[in-house]
Amino acid sequence: MRRLLVALVVLVGLTAATAQGERAQRGNLIVTLDGGFAPRALPRDRPAPVSVRLEAGLRTADDSTLPRVTRVELGIPGQGLLSSRGLPTCKPRRIRNTTTAKALEACGPALIGTGRMVAQVKIPGQPAFAVHARLLAFNGRVHGQRAVIAHGLALRPPTVVVLPFLIELRPGKFGTVLTAHLPPNLGPWPRFAHFEMNLHRRYTYRGRERSYINASCPLPKRVPFAPFSFAKATFTFADGRQISKGIARTCRAR
Amino acid sequence: MRRTIAITVCLAVGLLAAATAPAAEAPTRDEYVAGLEKICKPDAEATQRAMKGARADIRAERFDVAAKKFAKATAIFGANVKEISAEPRPSADAERLSKWFTYLKRQESYLGEITAQLRQDRPTKALRLIQRFIHSGNQANNVVLAFGFHWCSFEFSRYG
Numbered sequence: 001m002r003r004l005l006v007a008l009v010v011l012v013g014l015t016a017a018t019a020q021g022e023r024a025q026r027g028n029l030i031v032t033l034d035g036g037f038a039p040r041a042l043p044r045d046r047p048a049p050v051s052v053r054l055e056a057g058l059r060t061a062d063d064s065t066l067p068r069v070t071r072v073e074l075g076i077p078g079q080g081l082l083s084s085r086g087l088p089t090c091k092p093r094r095i096r097n098t099t100t101a102k103a104l105e106a107c108g109p110a111l112i113g114t115g116r117m118v119a120q121v122k123i124p125g126q127p128a129f130a131v132h133a134r135l136l137a138f139n140g141r142v143h144g145q146r147a148v149i150a151h152g153l154a155l156r157p158p159t160v161v162v163l164p165f166l167i168e169l170r171p172g173k174f175g176t177v178l179t180a181h182l183p184p185n186l187g188p189w190p191r192f193a194h195f196e197m198n199l200h201r202r203y204t205y206r207g208r209e210r211s212y213i214n215a216s217c218p219l220p221k222r223v224p225f226a227p228f229s230f231a232k233a234t235f236t237f238a239d240g241r242q243i244s245k246g247i248a249r250t251c252r253a254r
Numbered sequence: 255m256r257r258t259i260a261i262t263v264c265l266a267v268g269l270l271a272a273a274t275a276p277a278a279e280a281p282t283r284d285e286y287v288a289g290l291e292k293i294c295k296p297d298a299e300a301t302q303r304a305m306k307g308a309r310a311d312i313r314a315e316r317f318d319v320a321a322k323k324f325a326k327a328t329a330i331f332g333a334n335v336k337e338i339s340a341e342p343r344p345s346a347d348a349e350r351l352s353k354w355f356t357y358l359k360r361q362e363s364y365l366g367e368i369t370a371q372l373r374q375d376r377p378t379k380a381l382r383l384i385q386r387f388i389h390s391g392n393q394a395n396n397v398v399l400a401f402g403f404h405w406c407s408f409e410f411s412r413y414g
Contacts, residue, residue, distance in 0.1 A: 022392055025402045061400060173411055220315045223377050227384055228309070229411045248388050248410040 021055060024245040028064065032057040033233045033245040041254040042217040047081050049211030051200030056233040058193055058243075065122045066191035071181050071236035074165070075246075077228060078175025081214045082167060084146060086205025087112075090138035092162045095151045099160075100134055103151045110149075112212045113137035115197035117152050119190040131159060131190065137197060139212065142166060148178055148199075161186065173229045174246075192235075217251035225252040280345045287401050290338050294405035297334040301327050301412050308414030312377060321372035327413065328365040335362055338406065350397055357394035361387055361408070 021034025035054040042048050054074060058066055090107035098106065115135035122128040133152035140149035142164045152161040165178040182192070201212035219226055227250045234244035281289065304326035311320035335358045343351050364387040371380035391408030398407070 023396065023399055024407065025399045026404075027402060030399070219313055222315060223312065223381065226309070226312065226381055227388055227410070232411075246409060246411050250385060 021057075022245055022247050024243065025061065026241070026243045028061040029067070029241070029243050030059050030061055031233065031235060031243045031245045032059075033231065033247050035231050035247065036249055037215065037230070037251075040250070041252040042215055044217060044219055044221075044253045047214035047216045049202060050213050050215045051198060052076070052213050053196070053198045054231055054233075055196040056194070056235075056245075058235060065128060066120050066193060067241065068188065068238040069182055069192040069235050070238050071179065071234075072165075072192070073180075073232075073234040073236075073244075074178040075174025075232040075234075076176045076178075077173060077230065078169070082146070082176060082212065083210060083214055084139050084212060086210065087139045087201070087203055087212065090140045090149050092140065092142065092149050092164055095138070095149070096162050097160050098151070100136060100151075100153050103136055103138075103153075107138045107149075107151075110138040110140065111136060112139050112148065112201040113197055113199035115195060117192075117196075118194040119154075120193045121189050122191065123189050130193065131157070133159070133161065135195065135197060137199060139201075140164065150180070150197075159190075174232050215251070217253040219251075219253040223253070225250050279342050281342055283344045283347060283401065286341070286344050286347075287403060287406075289341055290406050291404065293337050293341075294334060294403070297330050298405045298409075298412060301330050304330060305412065305414040310414070312372075312381070315377075317372045317375055317377055317380075321369050323414070324365060324369040324372060328362065328369055331365055332362050335359065347401075354394055354397045357390050357397065360390045361394065364390065 021032045023030055023032045025031075033054075033056050035052065037050045037052045039048075039050065042050070056072075056074075058069070060066060088107075088109040090110040094106045095103040104111065113136075115137065117133045117135050119131045119133070120128055121131055131154045133154040136151045138149040138151065140147045142149075146167040148165040148167065150161075150163045150165060152163070153159070163180050163182070165180045168177045168179065169175060170177055199213055203210055203212075217226070227248045230247050230249035232244060232246035234242060236242050305323050308320050308323040308327075311317070311323065335355070339355055339358075364383050368380045368383045368387065371377075371383060388408075388410050391410065395403075395407050
C-alpha cells in the first residue's frame with residue numbers, strides 16, 4: 001500500500017512538472033517548451049502511427065515587449081519519422097488571405113494538424129494586446145523541399161499568416177528539424193508569444209494505411225521504457241539573440 | 255596598561271573586519287552567475303564527453319559500459335556541486351540557492367544510485383531513477399530560472 005502511495009505521489013509530481021513545460025531564461029527572455037506524443041507505448045522493432053503535440057512560448061521576465069522573432073526551429077528525434085508518401089501537398093499561395101474554412105476547402109486533403117497561436121501586438125502609443133489565432137498545418141513543398149505549411153487566422157483584428165516550416169534531416173539527437181523564417185513583411189508590431197501544434201494524420205495510399213508521423217521505442221526485451229530527448233525549440237531574434245530549450249520524455253516499449 | 259589597550263584595539267579591529275568581511279565579499283547575482291558559469295562549463299563539457307553513447311549502451315544492454323559512464327558523470331557532478339557550493343552567494347538569493355543545492359544534491363545521489371543499479375544489472379530500476387534524476391534537474395532549473403544559467407543548468411541532452 002505504501003509503495004503504491006509513493007508511486008502515485010511520484011507520478012503526480014512528474015505529471016505536474018510536465019504539465020507546465022520546461023523553461024529556460026536568457027537575460028529577461030523566458031522560453032517554455034512542452035509536449036508529448038500518443039500513444040506512449042510503441043513497438044520496439046518498427047515505427048507505428050503517433051500524434052505529436054508541441055507547445056512553445058516566449059515571455060519577458062519584466063513583462064516588457066517581446067523582441068521580434070526572425071526564426072523558429074523545432075527539432076524532434078530521428079526515430080520520429082515524417083512520412084508524406086502519397087499524401088497531397090498544399091501550396092502556400094493557395095491559402096494566402098483565406099479564412100480557415102477556405103483554407104480547408106483548398107487544402108483539406110493535405111491537413112496534418114491543428115493548433116493555436118498567440119502574438120503580442122505593441123503599437124507605439126497604445127497598450128499592448130494579444131492576438132489569438134487558430135492554426136492549421138498542411139503537408140507541403142517549398143522549392144522542392146518538404147515542409148509543414150502553417151496557416152494562422154485571427155479574427156480580432158482580422159489577420160492571416162501563412163508560414164512554411166521547412167523540414168531538414170540532420171545528424172544528432174534531433175534528427176528531424178522544422179525551420180520557419182518569419183518574414184519582415186509581417187510588420188514590426190506583432191511579436192510571437194505562444195503556439196501549440198498537434199500533428200496527426202492517418203491516410204490510405206495504394207490500399208495501405210499510413211500515418212504522417214511514426215515512431216518506435218527501440219529498446220531490448222529487458223528494458224521496458226526509457227527517457228529520450230523529445231524536442232528542442234530554438235528562437236532567433238532580430239537583434240541576433242538566441243534562446244533554446246530541450247525537453248525529455250519517456251517512451252514505453254510494447 | 256598600554257599593552258592591554260593595544261590588545262583591545264587589535265581585537266576590536268579584528269572583530270570588526272571579521273563582521274564586515276562576508277558583507278563585502280558577497281557578490282551580486284550577475285557576478286555570482288559569471289563565476290559559477292566559468293566553473294560549470296568545463297564540467298558540463300566533460301560530462302558530455304563521459305556520457306557519450308550511454309543511452310545507446312543501455313539500449314544495447316551494455317549495462318556495465320553504461321555504469322562506467324554514469325560513474326564518471328557522478329564523479330564530475332559531485333566535484334562540480336562541491337566546488338560551486340563553496341562559492342560565496344549573493345545574500346538576497348541565499349534561500350533560493352540553498353533550495354537549488356538541495357535539488358543538485360538529490361541529483362548527485364540519483365546518479366550514484368543509477369550507477370549502482372546498472373552495475374547490478376538492474377536496468378528497469380536504473381531507468382526509473384533516471385526519470386527522477388531528470389525531474390529533479392527540471393525542478394532545480396525552475397528554482398534558479400531568473401539566474402539565466404546555461405552551463406550550470408540541467409540539460410538532459412548532455413547525458414548521452
